[in-house]
Protein backbone atom coordinates (compact mmCIF):
# COMPACT_ATOMS: atom_id res chain seq x y z
CA UNK A 102 0.00 0.00 0.00
CA UNK A 103 1.27 3.53 -0.77
CA UNK A 104 2.39 5.14 2.47
CA UNK A 105 2.32 8.71 1.29
CA UNK A 106 -0.68 10.40 -0.36
CA UNK A 107 -0.13 12.92 -3.16
CA UNK A 108 -0.07 16.41 -1.59
CA UNK A 109 -3.04 18.56 -2.58
CA UNK A 110 -1.85 21.19 -5.03
CA UNK A 111 -3.12 24.63 -5.89
CA UNK A 112 -2.24 25.20 -9.54
CA UNK A 113 -1.18 28.62 -10.85
CA UNK A 114 -3.22 30.65 -13.32
CA UNK A 115 -1.53 31.59 -16.57
CA UNK A 116 -0.47 35.02 -15.31
CA UNK A 117 1.13 33.59 -12.14
CA UNK A 118 2.96 31.01 -14.23
CA UNK A 119 4.17 33.65 -16.71
CA UNK A 120 5.74 35.77 -13.98
CA UNK A 121 7.17 32.81 -12.03
CA UNK A 122 10.77 31.82 -11.51
CA UNK A 123 9.99 28.41 -13.04
CA UNK A 124 9.08 29.98 -16.35
CA UNK A 125 11.97 32.47 -16.45
CA UNK A 126 14.92 31.99 -18.81
CA UNK A 127 18.41 30.88 -17.83
CA UNK A 128 21.64 31.33 -19.77
CA UNK A 129 24.21 28.54 -19.42
CA UNK A 130 27.91 29.48 -19.15
CA UNK A 131 28.46 28.46 -22.81
CA UNK A 132 25.93 31.09 -23.91
CA UNK A 133 22.99 28.76 -24.66
CA UNK A 134 19.74 30.16 -23.27
CA UNK A 135 17.16 27.80 -21.81
CA UNK A 136 13.72 29.35 -22.26
CA UNK A 137 12.66 28.35 -18.74
CA UNK A 138 13.73 26.24 -15.74
CA UNK A 139 11.74 23.12 -16.64
CA UNK A 140 13.75 20.00 -17.41
CA UNK A 141 12.99 16.40 -18.37
CA UNK A 142 15.85 14.19 -17.11
CA UNK A 143 17.06 11.15 -19.05
CA UNK A 144 14.76 8.12 -19.14
CA UNK A 145 15.50 4.90 -21.02
CA UNK A 146 12.27 3.76 -22.77
CA UNK A 147 13.73 0.57 -24.37
CA UNK A 148 12.62 1.49 -27.85
CA UNK A 149 15.87 1.52 -29.86
CA UNK A 150 16.57 -1.23 -32.38
CA UNK A 151 18.52 -4.29 -31.19
CA UNK A 152 21.66 -2.67 -32.56
CA UNK A 153 21.08 0.72 -30.93
CA UNK A 154 19.56 2.69 -33.81
CA UNK A 155 16.77 5.26 -33.55
CA UNK A 156 13.45 3.61 -34.47
CA UNK A 157 10.05 5.17 -35.30
CA UNK A 158 9.06 4.31 -31.69
CA UNK A 159 12.01 6.31 -30.34
CA UNK A 160 10.92 9.27 -32.47
CA UNK A 161 7.34 8.95 -31.18
CA UNK A 162 8.56 8.81 -27.58
CA UNK A 163 10.61 12.02 -27.79
CA UNK A 164 8.08 13.81 -29.97
CA UNK A 165 5.48 13.12 -27.30
CA UNK A 166 7.72 14.41 -24.48
CA UNK A 167 8.48 17.51 -26.55
CA UNK A 168 4.75 18.22 -27.05
CA UNK A 169 4.72 19.60 -23.50
CA UNK A 170 7.52 22.05 -24.43
CA UNK A 171 9.89 21.58 -21.49
CA UNK A 172 12.77 24.05 -21.37
CA UNK A 173 15.23 21.16 -21.67
CA UNK A 174 14.88 17.50 -22.54
CA UNK A 175 17.67 14.98 -22.02
CA UNK A 176 17.67 11.96 -24.30
CA UNK A 177 18.20 8.64 -22.53
CA UNK A 178 21.59 7.17 -21.58
CA UNK A 179 23.21 6.51 -24.98
CA UNK A 180 26.18 4.15 -25.31
CA UNK A 181 29.43 5.65 -26.60
CA UNK A 182 31.01 2.35 -27.62
CA UNK A 183 30.53 -0.19 -30.38
CA UNK A 184 29.19 -2.74 -27.90
CA UNK A 185 26.09 -4.87 -28.28
CA UNK A 186 23.72 -3.68 -25.54
CA UNK A 187 20.20 -4.55 -26.67
CA UNK A 188 17.59 -1.87 -27.42
CA UNK A 189 19.56 1.00 -25.86
CA UNK A 190 20.47 3.95 -28.04
CA UNK A 191 24.06 4.16 -29.23
CA UNK A 192 26.28 6.91 -30.60
CA UNK A 193 29.61 5.09 -31.01
CA UNK A 194 29.73 5.24 -34.83
CA UNK A 195 28.79 7.50 -37.73
CA UNK A 196 25.96 5.16 -38.75
CA UNK A 197 23.91 6.36 -35.75
CA UNK A 198 23.95 9.95 -36.97
CA UNK A 199 21.05 9.99 -39.44
CA UNK A 200 18.62 8.56 -36.85
CA UNK A 201 19.82 10.92 -34.14
CA UNK A 202 19.47 13.88 -36.51
CA UNK A 203 15.86 12.79 -37.15
CA UNK A 204 15.29 12.70 -33.41
CA UNK A 205 16.56 16.28 -33.12
CA UNK A 206 14.20 17.36 -35.92
CA UNK A 207 11.25 15.60 -34.28
CA UNK A 208 11.80 17.43 -30.98
CA UNK A 209 12.31 20.81 -32.67
CA UNK A 210 9.10 20.38 -34.60
CA UNK A 211 6.97 19.10 -31.71
CA UNK A 212 8.12 21.84 -29.34
CA UNK A 213 8.01 24.52 -32.05
CA UNK A 214 11.71 25.17 -31.38
CA UNK A 215 11.12 25.82 -27.67
CA UNK A 216 12.88 22.82 -26.10
CA UNK A 217 16.69 22.63 -25.80
CA UNK A 218 17.77 19.06 -26.50
CA UNK A 219 20.64 17.29 -24.77
CA UNK A 220 21.77 13.68 -25.00
CA UNK A 221 23.17 11.67 -22.11
CA UNK A 222 26.44 9.91 -22.96
CA UNK A 223 27.16 6.72 -21.04
CA UNK A 224 29.89 4.15 -20.65
CA UNK A 225 29.32 0.98 -18.65
CA UNK A 226 31.36 -2.07 -17.75
CA UNK A 227 30.47 -5.71 -18.33
CA UNK A 228 28.02 -7.46 -16.07
CA UNK A 229 27.02 -11.11 -16.44
CA UNK A 230 23.64 -12.63 -15.72
CA UNK A 231 23.40 -14.74 -12.57
CA UNK A 232 24.52 -18.22 -13.66
CA UNK A 233 23.00 -21.50 -12.55
CA UNK A 234 25.36 -23.27 -10.10
CA UNK A 235 25.88 -25.98 -12.77
CA UNK A 236 27.04 -23.40 -15.29
CA UNK A 237 29.15 -21.49 -12.75
CA UNK A 238 31.08 -24.51 -11.47
CA UNK A 239 31.08 -26.28 -14.83
CA UNK A 240 32.28 -23.36 -16.99
CA UNK A 241 32.97 -20.03 -15.34
CA UNK A 242 34.99 -20.75 -12.22
CA UNK A 243 38.74 -20.56 -12.88
CA UNK A 244 40.07 -23.34 -10.67
CA UNK A 245 42.63 -22.34 -8.01
CA UNK A 246 44.63 -24.34 -5.52
CA UNK A 247 42.16 -23.42 -2.74
CA UNK A 248 39.31 -24.96 -4.76
CA UNK A 249 41.20 -28.21 -5.23
CA UNK A 250 41.99 -28.35 -1.53
CA UNK A 251 38.37 -27.72 -0.56
CA UNK A 252 37.19 -30.43 -2.96
CA UNK A 253 39.74 -32.89 -1.60
CA UNK A 254 38.77 -32.08 1.99
CA UNK A 255 35.14 -32.81 1.12
CA UNK A 256 36.03 -36.03 -0.70
CA UNK A 257 39.26 -37.62 0.51
CA UNK A 258 40.88 -39.71 -2.20
CA UNK A 259 39.76 -37.35 -4.98
CA UNK A 260 42.31 -36.77 -7.74
CA UNK A 261 42.86 -33.03 -7.23
CA UNK A 262 44.23 -32.62 -10.78
CA UNK A 263 41.03 -33.98 -12.30
CA UNK A 264 39.26 -30.67 -13.12
CA UNK A 265 35.93 -32.27 -13.94
CA UNK A 266 35.84 -34.24 -10.66
CA UNK A 267 36.87 -31.12 -8.66
CA UNK A 268 34.12 -29.07 -10.29
CA UNK A 269 31.54 -31.80 -9.58
CA UNK A 270 32.48 -31.86 -5.87
CA UNK A 271 32.41 -28.06 -5.57
CA UNK A 272 28.93 -28.03 -7.08
CA UNK A 273 27.69 -30.22 -4.23
CA UNK A 274 29.44 -28.39 -1.37
CA UNK A 275 27.11 -27.06 1.35
CA UNK A 276 26.88 -23.22 1.63
CA UNK A 277 29.19 -22.92 4.67
CA UNK A 278 31.97 -24.91 2.96
CA UNK A 279 31.46 -22.93 -0.27
CA UNK A 280 31.92 -19.69 1.62
CA UNK A 281 35.29 -20.93 2.79
CA UNK A 282 36.32 -22.30 -0.61
CA UNK A 283 35.40 -19.29 -2.79
CA UNK A 284 36.73 -15.75 -2.43
CA UNK A 285 34.39 -12.75 -2.23
CA UNK A 286 34.37 -12.06 -5.98
CA UNK A 287 33.73 -15.72 -6.81
CA UNK A 288 30.86 -15.83 -4.34
CA UNK A 289 29.45 -12.68 -5.91
CA UNK A 290 29.79 -14.16 -9.41
CA UNK A 291 27.89 -17.24 -8.24
CA UNK A 292 25.14 -15.50 -6.31
CA UNK A 293 24.41 -12.42 -8.48
CA UNK A 294 26.58 -12.68 -11.61
CA UNK A 295 30.10 -11.46 -12.32
CA UNK A 296 30.54 -7.69 -12.49
CA UNK A 297 33.62 -5.73 -13.58
CA UNK A 298 34.82 -2.83 -11.43
CA UNK A 299 37.02 0.13 -12.32
CA UNK A 300 39.55 -1.09 -9.76
CA UNK A 301 40.08 -4.44 -11.57
CA UNK A 302 43.30 -3.05 -13.01
CA UNK A 303 44.75 -6.52 -13.55
CA UNK A 304 42.41 -6.66 -16.56
CA UNK A 305 44.17 -4.79 -19.40
CA UNK A 306 40.97 -3.20 -20.76
CA UNK A 307 40.12 -1.85 -17.29
CA UNK A 308 43.67 -0.59 -16.68
CA UNK A 309 43.45 1.30 -20.00
CA UNK A 310 40.14 3.08 -19.28
CA UNK A 311 41.86 6.44 -18.57
CA UNK A 312 43.62 6.19 -21.92
CA UNK A 313 40.56 5.32 -24.02
CA UNK A 314 37.54 7.02 -22.42
CA UNK A 315 38.40 10.70 -23.08
CA UNK A 316 38.62 9.98 -26.80
CA UNK A 317 35.43 7.87 -26.84
CA UNK A 318 33.41 10.53 -25.02
CA UNK A 319 34.87 13.29 -27.23
CA UNK A 320 34.01 11.37 -30.43
CA UNK A 321 30.46 10.78 -29.16
CA UNK A 322 30.01 14.43 -28.19
CA UNK A 323 31.23 15.54 -31.63
CA UNK A 324 28.62 13.26 -33.21
CA UNK A 325 25.91 14.70 -30.96
CA UNK A 326 26.94 18.16 -32.06
CA UNK A 327 26.80 17.19 -35.73
CA UNK A 328 23.39 15.57 -35.25
CA UNK A 329 22.11 18.95 -34.02
CA UNK A 330 21.77 18.43 -30.25
CA UNK A 331 22.15 21.58 -28.17
CA UNK A 332 24.53 19.86 -25.80
CA UNK A 333 25.58 16.69 -24.03
CA UNK A 334 25.14 15.39 -20.51
CA UNK A 335 28.08 13.18 -19.47
CA UNK A 336 26.69 10.34 -17.36
CA UNK A 337 28.79 10.45 -14.19
CA UNK A 338 25.99 9.06 -11.99
CA UNK A 339 24.46 5.78 -10.78
CA UNK A 340 26.10 2.39 -11.41
CA UNK A 341 28.21 3.17 -14.46
CA UNK A 342 31.89 3.61 -15.31
CA UNK A 343 32.39 7.32 -14.62
CA UNK A 344 30.42 7.25 -11.36
CA UNK A 345 32.56 4.31 -10.30
CA UNK A 346 35.68 6.43 -10.81
CA UNK A 347 34.17 9.12 -8.57
CA UNK A 348 33.13 6.59 -5.93
CA UNK A 349 34.92 6.30 -2.61
CA UNK A 350 35.04 2.57 -3.43
CA UNK A 351 37.48 3.32 -6.28
CA UNK A 352 40.80 1.99 -4.98
CA UNK A 353 42.83 2.22 -8.20
CA UNK A 354 46.46 2.99 -7.41
CA UNK A 355 47.48 4.42 -10.79
CA UNK A 356 46.61 8.04 -10.02
CA UNK A 357 42.91 7.57 -10.91
CA UNK A 358 41.63 6.30 -7.56
CA UNK A 359 42.11 6.67 -3.84
CA UNK A 360 42.03 10.38 -2.93
CA UNK A 361 39.15 12.66 -3.93
CA UNK A 362 41.40 14.53 -6.38
CA UNK A 363 42.56 11.28 -8.00
CA UNK A 364 38.97 10.01 -8.29
CA UNK A 365 37.93 13.20 -10.07
CA UNK A 366 40.89 13.08 -12.45
CA UNK A 367 39.38 10.95 -15.24
CA UNK A 368 36.00 12.77 -15.17
CA UNK A 369 37.94 16.03 -15.59
CA UNK A 370 40.10 14.58 -18.38
CA UNK A 371 36.99 13.32 -20.17
CA UNK A 372 35.45 16.77 -19.88
CA UNK A 373 38.63 18.44 -21.18
CA UNK A 374 38.69 16.13 -24.21
CA UNK A 375 34.99 16.77 -24.91
CA UNK A 376 35.34 20.52 -24.50
CA UNK A 377 38.40 20.61 -26.79
CA UNK A 378 36.37 18.82 -29.45
CA UNK A 379 33.05 20.69 -29.31
CA UNK A 380 34.38 24.16 -28.48
CA UNK A 381 33.49 26.72 -25.79
CA UNK A 382 30.02 27.61 -27.14
CA UNK A 383 28.55 24.11 -26.85
CA UNK A 384 26.71 22.95 -23.72
CA UNK A 385 28.56 20.22 -21.82
CA UNK A 386 27.18 19.21 -18.44
CA UNK A 387 27.09 16.07 -16.38
CA UNK A 388 24.89 14.07 -14.07
CA UNK A 389 26.54 13.15 -10.79
CA UNK A 390 25.50 11.71 -7.46
CA UNK A 391 24.85 13.93 -4.47
CA UNK A 392 25.42 10.75 -2.46
CA UNK A 393 25.83 7.08 -3.31
CA UNK A 394 23.72 5.65 -0.46
CA UNK A 395 25.87 2.51 -0.10
CA UNK A 396 28.20 1.40 2.68
CA UNK A 397 31.53 3.21 2.33
CA UNK A 398 30.27 5.19 -0.68
CA UNK A 399 30.67 8.87 -1.56
CA UNK A 400 28.62 11.44 0.32
CA UNK A 401 27.52 15.06 -0.08
CA UNK A 402 30.92 16.45 0.87
CA UNK A 403 32.49 14.41 -1.97
CA UNK A 404 29.82 15.71 -4.35
CA UNK A 405 30.53 19.29 -3.24
CA UNK A 406 34.24 18.78 -3.88
CA UNK A 407 33.56 17.32 -7.36
CA UNK A 408 31.03 20.02 -8.19
CA UNK A 409 33.51 22.78 -7.43
CA UNK A 410 36.21 21.07 -9.53
CA UNK A 411 33.70 20.64 -12.38
CA UNK A 412 32.44 24.21 -12.07
CA UNK A 413 36.00 25.48 -12.15
CA UNK A 414 36.69 23.40 -15.26
CA UNK A 415 33.73 24.99 -17.08
CA UNK A 416 30.87 22.47 -17.00
CA UNK A 417 27.64 24.13 -18.17
CA UNK A 418 25.35 22.38 -15.69
CA UNK A 419 25.45 19.76 -12.96
CA UNK A 420 22.41 17.52 -12.68
CA UNK A 421 22.24 15.96 -9.22
CA UNK A 422 20.95 12.45 -8.73
CA UNK A 423 21.26 9.99 -5.86
CA UNK A 424 22.08 6.30 -5.41
CA UNK A 425 21.24 3.73 -8.09
CA UNK A 426 24.13 1.37 -7.38
CA UNK A 427 24.88 -2.32 -7.95
CA UNK A 428 26.45 -2.78 -4.52
CA UNK A 429 23.11 -3.11 -2.71
CA UNK A 430 21.00 -4.42 -5.60
CA UNK A 431 18.63 -7.31 -4.92
CA UNK A 432 19.76 -10.80 -5.95
CA UNK A 433 18.48 -11.42 -9.49
CA UNK A 434 16.83 -14.69 -10.54
CA UNK A 435 19.06 -17.22 -12.31
CA UNK A 436 19.45 -16.07 -15.90
CA UNK A 437 18.79 -12.39 -15.03
CA UNK A 438 21.30 -9.57 -14.50
CA UNK A 439 21.43 -7.47 -11.31
CA UNK A 440 19.52 -4.19 -11.65
CA UNK A 441 20.95 -1.18 -9.79
CA UNK A 442 17.60 0.29 -8.73
CA UNK A 443 16.36 -2.51 -6.47
CA UNK A 444 18.15 -1.79 -3.17
CA UNK A 445 18.05 1.17 -0.81
CA UNK A 446 20.26 3.16 -3.20
CA UNK A 447 17.82 2.39 -6.01
CA UNK A 448 14.90 3.61 -3.93
CA UNK A 449 16.90 6.82 -3.41
CA UNK A 450 17.34 7.26 -7.18
CA UNK A 451 13.63 6.83 -7.97
CA UNK A 452 11.88 7.46 -4.66
CA UNK A 453 8.40 5.95 -4.51
CA UNK A 454 5.34 6.25 -2.27
CA UNK A 455 6.30 2.88 -0.73
CA UNK A 456 9.50 4.24 0.86
CA UNK A 457 9.98 5.43 4.44
CA UNK A 458 9.83 9.08 3.40
CA UNK A 459 7.48 10.86 1.01
CA UNK A 460 9.17 11.05 -2.41
CA UNK A 461 8.07 14.62 -3.14
CA UNK A 462 11.21 16.76 -3.50
CA UNK A 463 13.08 14.15 -1.47
CA UNK A 464 16.48 14.76 -3.05
CA UNK A 465 16.33 18.57 -3.01
CA UNK A 466 18.67 18.92 0.00
CA UNK A 467 21.47 17.33 -2.03
CA UNK A 468 21.04 19.72 -4.95
CA UNK A 469 20.86 22.55 -2.42
CA UNK A 470 24.08 21.37 -0.74
CA UNK A 471 25.91 21.17 -4.05
CA UNK A 472 24.64 24.57 -5.18
CA UNK A 473 25.61 26.16 -1.86
CA UNK A 474 29.20 24.84 -2.19
CA UNK A 475 29.42 26.17 -5.76
CA UNK A 476 28.20 29.63 -4.82
CA UNK A 477 30.53 29.77 -1.79
CA UNK A 478 33.35 29.05 -4.25
CA UNK A 479 32.09 31.96 -6.42
CA UNK A 480 31.01 29.54 -9.16
CA UNK A 481 27.75 30.22 -11.02
CA UNK A 482 27.40 26.72 -12.54
CA UNK A 483 23.66 25.91 -12.83
CA UNK A 484 22.35 22.96 -10.82
CA UNK A 485 19.50 20.64 -11.85
CA UNK A 486 17.48 18.90 -9.13
CA UNK A 487 15.25 15.84 -9.61
CA UNK A 488 13.36 13.36 -7.45
CA UNK A 489 9.63 13.69 -6.86
CA UNK A 490 9.36 17.27 -8.16
CA UNK A 491 5.70 17.18 -9.05
CA UNK A 492 4.10 20.53 -8.34
CA UNK A 493 4.40 24.19 -9.16
CA UNK A 494 4.54 25.18 -5.48
CA UNK A 495 7.37 22.77 -4.70
CA UNK A 496 9.47 23.84 -7.69
CA UNK A 497 8.82 27.55 -7.28
CA UNK A 498 9.79 27.33 -3.60
CA UNK A 499 12.96 25.37 -4.42
CA UNK A 500 13.98 28.07 -6.90
CA UNK A 501 13.12 30.86 -4.45
CA UNK A 502 15.12 29.18 -1.67
CA UNK A 503 18.15 28.80 -3.93
CA UNK A 504 18.06 25.00 -3.70
CA UNK A 505 18.35 24.61 -7.45
CA UNK A 506 18.47 26.52 -10.75
CA UNK A 507 16.52 24.02 -12.83
CA UNK A 508 13.69 21.63 -11.93
CA UNK A 509 13.81 18.11 -13.35
CA UNK A 510 10.75 15.89 -13.42
CA UNK A 511 11.15 12.48 -15.04
CA UNK A 512 8.20 10.31 -14.01
CA UNK A 513 5.73 13.22 -13.83
CA UNK A 514 6.67 14.03 -17.46
CA UNK A 515 6.10 10.40 -18.35
CA UNK A 516 2.71 10.30 -16.62
CA UNK A 517 1.64 13.45 -18.46
CA UNK A 518 4.04 14.83 -21.08
CA UNK A 519 1.79 17.89 -21.47
CA UNK A 520 2.04 18.86 -17.82
CA UNK A 521 4.58 21.65 -18.41
CA UNK A 522 2.33 23.22 -21.02
CA UNK A 523 -0.70 22.82 -18.75
CA UNK A 524 1.20 24.54 -15.92
CA UNK A 525 2.31 27.32 -18.24
CA UNK A 526 -1.17 27.97 -19.54
CA UNK A 527 -3.07 27.81 -16.25
CA UNK A 528 -4.58 24.38 -16.94
CA UNK A 529 -3.04 22.69 -13.89
CA UNK A 530 -6.31 21.03 -12.92
CA UNK A 531 -6.04 18.92 -16.10
CA UNK A 532 -2.66 17.44 -15.12
CA UNK A 533 -2.51 13.66 -14.84
CA UNK A 534 -0.41 13.36 -11.70
CA UNK A 535 2.28 10.70 -11.32
CA UNK A 536 1.47 8.26 -8.51
CA UNK A 537 5.14 7.43 -7.79
CA UNK A 538 4.36 3.71 -7.59
CA UNK A 539 7.18 2.80 -10.02
CA UNK A 540 5.25 0.59 -12.40
CA UNK A 541 7.36 2.22 -15.15
CA UNK A 542 10.57 1.38 -13.35
CA UNK A 543 9.53 -2.28 -13.03
CA UNK A 544 9.21 -2.41 -16.82
CA UNK A 545 12.62 -0.79 -17.16
CA UNK A 546 14.00 -3.46 -14.86
CA UNK A 547 12.67 -6.19 -17.13
CA UNK A 548 13.98 -4.33 -20.21
CA UNK A 549 10.42 -4.01 -21.51
CA UNK A 550 9.22 -0.93 -23.37
CA UNK A 551 8.51 1.62 -20.65
CA UNK A 552 4.95 2.91 -20.31
CA UNK A 553 2.91 4.49 -17.52
CA UNK A 554 0.16 2.68 -15.63
CA UNK A 555 -2.06 5.74 -16.05
CA UNK A 556 -1.94 5.45 -19.83
CA UNK A 557 -3.14 1.85 -19.64
CA UNK A 558 -6.35 2.87 -18.00
CA UNK A 559 -6.93 5.35 -20.78
CA UNK A 560 -6.54 3.01 -23.70
CA UNK A 561 -10.12 3.53 -24.85
CA UNK A 562 -9.73 7.21 -25.68
CA UNK A 563 -9.88 6.46 -29.38
CA UNK A 564 -6.38 7.70 -30.23
CA UNK A 565 -4.16 5.73 -32.56
CA UNK A 566 -1.45 4.85 -30.03
CA UNK A 567 0.25 1.56 -30.86
CA UNK A 568 0.27 -1.27 -28.33
CA UNK A 569 3.10 -3.32 -26.83
CA UNK A 570 3.80 -6.67 -28.55
CA UNK A 571 1.61 -8.51 -25.99
CA UNK A 572 -1.21 -6.05 -26.75
CA UNK A 573 -1.60 -5.15 -23.07
CA UNK A 574 -0.05 -1.69 -22.86
CA UNK A 575 -0.34 1.40 -24.97
CA UNK A 576 3.09 2.75 -25.91
CA UNK A 577 2.27 6.44 -26.02
CA UNK A 578 0.67 8.88 -23.60
CA UNK A 579 -2.89 9.80 -24.59
CA UNK A 580 -3.23 13.10 -26.42
CA UNK A 581 -3.64 16.41 -24.64
CA UNK A 582 -7.28 17.06 -23.86
CA UNK A 583 -8.34 13.40 -23.57
CA UNK A 584 -9.72 13.98 -20.11
CA UNK A 585 -11.92 16.87 -21.05
CA UNK A 586 -13.10 14.98 -24.13
CA UNK A 587 -13.84 11.76 -22.25
CA UNK A 588 -15.74 13.69 -19.54
CA UNK A 589 -17.78 15.42 -22.21
CA UNK A 590 -18.63 12.18 -24.01
Ligand SMILES: Cc1cc2nc3c(=O)[nH]c(=O)nc-3n(C[C@H](O)[C@H](O)[C@H](O)COP(=O)(O)O)c2cc1C
Nearest residue numbers: 142143144145177178451487488489510511512545
Ligand atom coordinates in the same frame (compact mmCIF):
# COMPACT_ATOMS: atom_id res chain seq x y z
C1 LIG B 1 11.99 4.43 -16.75
C2 LIG B 1 13.11 5.25 -16.24
C3 LIG B 1 14.33 5.28 -16.93
C4 LIG B 1 15.39 6.08 -16.45
N1 LIG B 1 16.55 6.16 -17.19
C5 LIG B 1 17.54 7.00 -16.78
C6 LIG B 1 18.69 7.24 -17.60
O1 LIG B 1 18.81 6.75 -18.72
N2 LIG B 1 19.65 8.05 -17.10
C7 LIG B 1 19.54 8.67 -15.89
O2 LIG B 1 20.45 9.41 -15.49
N3 LIG B 1 18.45 8.49 -15.11
C8 LIG B 1 17.45 7.69 -15.54
N4 LIG B 1 16.31 7.58 -14.79
C9 LIG B 1 16.18 8.36 -13.53
C10 LIG B 1 15.44 9.69 -13.79
O3 LIG B 1 16.16 10.50 -14.69
C11 LIG B 1 15.23 10.49 -12.49
O4 LIG B 1 16.47 10.86 -11.95
C12 LIG B 1 14.46 9.70 -11.44
O5 LIG B 1 13.35 9.06 -12.01
C13 LIG B 1 13.98 10.63 -10.31
O6 LIG B 1 13.24 11.71 -10.83
P1 LIG B 1 11.61 11.74 -10.82
O7 LIG B 1 11.20 11.58 -9.39
O8 LIG B 1 11.26 13.08 -11.38
O9 LIG B 1 11.15 10.61 -11.65
C14 LIG B 1 15.24 6.82 -15.25
C15 LIG B 1 14.01 6.78 -14.57
C16 LIG B 1 12.96 6.02 -15.05
C17 LIG B 1 11.65 6.03 -14.31
Ligand code: SF4
Nearest residue numbers: 535536539541553554
Ligand atom coordinates in the same frame (compact mmCIF):
# COMPACT_ATOMS: atom_id res chain seq x y z
S1 SF4 C 1 3.98 4.30 -13.97
FE1 SF4 C 1 3.26 6.39 -14.31
S2 SF4 C 1 2.24 6.96 -12.41
FE2 SF4 C 1 3.53 5.17 -11.95
S3 SF4 C 1 5.48 6.02 -11.24
FE3 SF4 C 1 5.70 5.65 -13.44
S4 SF4 C 1 5.14 7.60 -14.40
FE4 SF4 C 1 4.37 7.67 -12.29
